[in-house]
Amino acid sequence: MGLFGNQNPFEESLDKVTNELNTDVDWGAIIALCDKVKTTSKGPADFTTLILQKINHKVPHVSMQAITVLDACVNNCGKDFHKEIASQHFTDGLRDIIYNYKVKKVVLRLCYFIKKWAEDFKDDPELSHFVSFYYRHRGEGIQFPDTEDDSATSTKNEPVSSDPNVVSSQQEEDDIAKAIEASLKEEQQKKSLSSSLSGGSYQSSLYPSMLGGSTATQTANNVTSHVTTSSAVSSSRKLVKALYDFEAAEDNELTFRAGDLITILDD
Numbered sequence: 001m002g003l004f005g006n007q008n009p010f011e012e013s014l015d016k017v018t019n020e021l022n023t024d025v026d027w028g029a030i031i032a033l034c035d036k037v038k039t040t041s042k043g044p045a046d047f048t049t050l051i052l053q054k055i056n057h058k059v060p061h062v063s064m065q066a067i068t069v070l071d072a073c074v075n076n077c078g079k080d081f082h083k084e085i086a087s088q089h090f091t092d093g094l095r096d097i098i099y100n101y102k103v104k105k106v107v108l109r110l111c112y113f114i115k116k117w118a119e120d121f122k123d124d125p126e127l128s129h130f131v132s133f134y135y136r137h138r139g140e141g142i143q144f145p146d147t148e149d150d151s152a153t154s155t156k157n158e159p160v161s162s163d164p165n166v167v168s169s170q171q172e173e174d175d176i177a178k179a180i181e182a183s184l185k186e187e188q189q190k191k192s193l194s195s196s197l198s199g200g201s202y203q204s205s206l207y208p209s210m211l212g213g214s215t216a217t218q219t220a221n222n223v224t225s226h227v228t229t230s231s232a233v234s235s236s237r238k239l240v241k242a243l244y245d246f247e248a249a250e251d252n253e254l255t256f257r258a259g260d261l262i263t264i265l266d267d
Contacts, residue, residue: 008046008050010033010037010046010050013032014033014069016029018062018066022061025068027072030068030069030072031072031076033069033072034072034076035076037077037081038076038078038080043077043081044080044081044083044084045084048084048089048090051066051069051073052097054066054069055070055097056093060106063101064105067110071116074113082124082127086128086129088129091130091133095133097110098142108143109148111142111144111145114134114144115144118133118134132258133244135244136244238264239264240261240263241259241261242256242260242261242262244258
């Protein structure tokens with residue numbers, strides 16, 4: 001413990017269940033740790049900061065054990081923990097590990113669980129950021145194994161398309177639709193889509209519709225592959241909702257964030 005007693009309350013327990021000399025999984029100690037995270041003030045925030053460090057450990061065996069512990073917490077620590085997992089801070093940490101960790105088997109195992117958690121979270125609008133994080137990086141070509149066995153025994157599977165519009169299975173297409181539907185329901189609870197639509201109240205989502213002419217048409221065409229159309233607007237316009245974040249790379253593209261509503265002026 002430090003001189004001023006500022007040690008993370010979960011450090012000792014986490015060190016024990018992820019020790020590089022461990023030969024077996026101590027499920028009793030892991031479940032006790034989950035209970036402590038769930039019942040401690042600021043438990044999810046304190047624990048997730050520490051678990052990211054463990055997953056990024058220089059010893060792969062420690063990293064693999066830390067992933068097991070994290071999955072146990074996702075399964076046992078409840079909604080507050082899920083919200084912490086779905087935070088921007090945590091997904092930024094996951095992204096750094098995915099792209100920078102040197103041991104392939106650790107990255108594959110982490111990606112397997114990211115996919116698993118995204119599927120668990122897909123019907124909860126409050127956790128939509130995590131679902132978007134998964135689909136965005138899958139679209140960028142990151143490999144997400146279908147089974148834990150694949151993540152443990154394989155370092156190379158079939159190539160993954162880098163096209164973010166590709167959906168590799170009907171199940172994934174259905175999952176995307178469900179995630180969008182849940183997110184739209186949450187938005188509809190906050191805003192009444194009635195007479196305000198005719199007044200163009202959604203035109204200020206990102207850029208004004210005054211762009212006009214060929215520029216607006218080209219911009220709209222560029223973003224339609226990244227959004228899903230809502231049926232709550234008139235036939236002359238379409239209101240679409242962004243599924244995930246998109247950063248414009250060219251002048252004729254439009255930057256938007258997951259959940260943003262955008263008015264499409266021309267197909």
